[in-house]
Amino acid sequence: AAGVIQSPRHLIKEKRETATLKCYPISRHDTVYWYQQGPGQDPQFLISFYEKMQSDKGSIPDRFSAQQFSDYHSELNMSSLELGDSALYFCASSLGGDQPQHFGDGTRLSIL
């Protein structure tokens, strides 16, 4: 069975630009989560959606926004990019909010 698909795998942007990361959850999974993993750090929860509604919010900067669409895929929109936004961004999905989360391979975002 296909896992969580994230695109793009790698993205290079300059400061003050915008970026959009996409996440396609496992089939029938209704909950998606976004995490940010800085170099040498553990993943930090950003935001999650259940049935297309935001369900929890973590340490997501105001410059970032996200949404979940009718087909359950999700997009993370990032504006006014800063050097400190360089990180690996993971999406995870689960069937319901209290079930094991399965992660995608991540999008590596580099800000020049």
Add this chain to the structure above:
Amino acid sequence: GEDVEQSLFLSVREGDSSVINCTYTDSSSTYLYWYKQEPGAGLQLLTYIFSNMDMKQDQRLTVLLNKKDKHLSLRIADTQTGDSAIYFCAEGSARQLTFGSGTQLTVLP
């Protein structure tokens, strides 16, 4: 708030058993997880244990959960060089995971 702690490094010889330990503070966690991350790669869900269980075994992996002490361990039997990676413990509650800092497992030949 939630806090998950792990030791940073573990070295074992190939063929030995590895035991990675983790402590957590949030007793409301529904599941506790072990993820594996190889260099430059994503997070691979290795195994997880429901909070009302004490032990779970899955091939070479054994998870032990001590709810009283809020202690979780992952034992890898017959450790191989391909097991070299960072292992993250995570606790799940309220629709988000909180990760430990990860344990770098190095398998020596």
